[in-house]
Amino acid sequence: MSFVSNNNIPLGLAIEKGLINNFSSVGQFGYNPDVGTSFETITSVGGIYVYPTASSTALVTSSNSVSDNGGTVLISGLDQNFDLASETVTIGGSASTTTFIRVFSTRMLTANTGDANVGVITTTVDSKTVASIPVGYGSNLSCIYTVPRNKKAWIISASIGMSKQKELESKIMTKGINNGNVWNTVGYQSSFSVPVYRKFEIPILVEEKNDIEIRAKADATCSVSASFSIILEDTVQS
Numbered sequence: 001m002s003f004v005s006n007n008n009i010p011l012g013l014a015i016e017k018g019l020i021n022n023f024s025s026v027g028q029f030g031y032n033p034d035v036g037t038s039f040e041t042i043t044s045v046g047g048i049y050v051y052p053t054a055s056s057t058a059l060v061t062s063s064n065s066v067s068d069n070g071g072t073v074l075i076s077g078l079d080q081n082f083d084l085a086s087e088t089v090t091i092g093g094s095a096s097t098t099t100f101i102r103v104f105s106t107r108m109l110t111a112n113t114g115d116a117n118v119g120v121i122t123t124t125v126d127s128k129t130v131a132s133i134p135v136g137y138g139s140n141l142s143c144i145y146t147v148p149r150n151k152k153a154w155i156i157s158a159s160i161g162m163s164k165q166k167e168l169e170s171k172i173m174t175k176g177i178n179n180g181n182v183w184n185t186v187g188y189q190s191s192f193s194v195p196v197y198r199k200f201e202i203p204i205l206v207e208e209k210n211d212i213e214i215r216a217k218a219d220a221t222c223s224v225s226a227s228f229s230i231i232l233e234d235t236v237q238s
Contacts (some may be wrong), residue, residue: 015231022234026153028104029227030143030214031134035162039171039215042160043142044132049213051102052126055080057086057095058103064119065092070112073133074205075123077103082149082209088114091121102146102211103130109136143226144213147206151238154203156229158187160216161195163223170216170226177209208235 015025030042039047058075062068069092087098088109106123108116118144121133123140131140147153153199160170169235172187186204189196206212214226 008060011231014230015080022237024232026145026230026232027145027227028145028230029141029225031141031223031225032216033223034221035216035218035224036221037217037219039169039217041142041144042182042216042224043127044134044137044140045142046132048215049142049144050128051211052100052128052130053101053216054126055101055128056169057097057125058089058125059095060089060091060093060098060106060121060123062091062117062119062121067113068092068111068121071117072109073121073123074105074107074109075103075131076105076107077101077130078146078148082146082147084189100125100130100214103144104142106131106133106140108133110139111138127160141225142212143228145228145230146211147208147232149208150234151208151209151232152235153206153212154231154233155212156203156231157197157199157204158189158214158226158228159195159197160189160191160214160224160226162166162191162218162225164218164220165193167219168216168222168224169218170196170224172204172214174206174211175211175213176207177211179231203231206230224232
């Protein structure tokens with residue numbers, strides 16, 4: 001079933017075109033090359049993702065400073081008030097002027113050498129690695145998101161895939177900053193070697209200032225990709 005707006009345009013496209021007031025959309029995708037027998041977040045950072053506990057400026061560095069320094073990266077996330085924020089930062093240069101509490105996207109805008117990053121591009125906030133751009137990808141691969149202040153999120157779809165014929169278990173998890181930092185599983189899927197895409201006829205509601213991520217584990221080490229799509233609703237409307 002495809003949802004349509006009053007103009008008979010698919011809902012997602014209508015939101016992206018700004019035809020529906022007080023709604024916006026988000027798509028996140030991630031990749032973890034070494035998922036083992038314990039749950040890991042599907043992000044190029046690897047392991048269980050560690051969130052900043054205090055807001056701070058963001059610093060961008062490269063494992064190949066000679067080739068990458070001087071290029072620029074667009075950082076997108078939330079500021080100290082959990083409002084949407086973004087800033088372009090120079091690789092190997094000064095830290096951002098924006099104070100971030102969350103970073104869910106980093107994307108190269110210009111490259112110092114060639115047309116992509118030569119080294120691994122790392123963004124740190126609060127002395128924690130919040131995003132990692134693998135060599136040659138130009139963007140971070142992180143299946144994480146945090147719902148901004150004065151918004152609620154509706155998860156409308158999710159996907160998971162693996163590189164080998166392995167048993168895979170995956171879960172969508174959420175954590176609110178005001179609930180004792182407890183992770184709750186709001187979606188669960190098991191599979192054997194077959195990629196899974198789920199469209200939620202009843203979307204999963206996630207309140208403001210809640211972290212969202214997909215985690216997975218396999219019966220033997222393999223690489224795993226995942227994604228989810230979200231519709232954001234303004235709770236304070238102009």
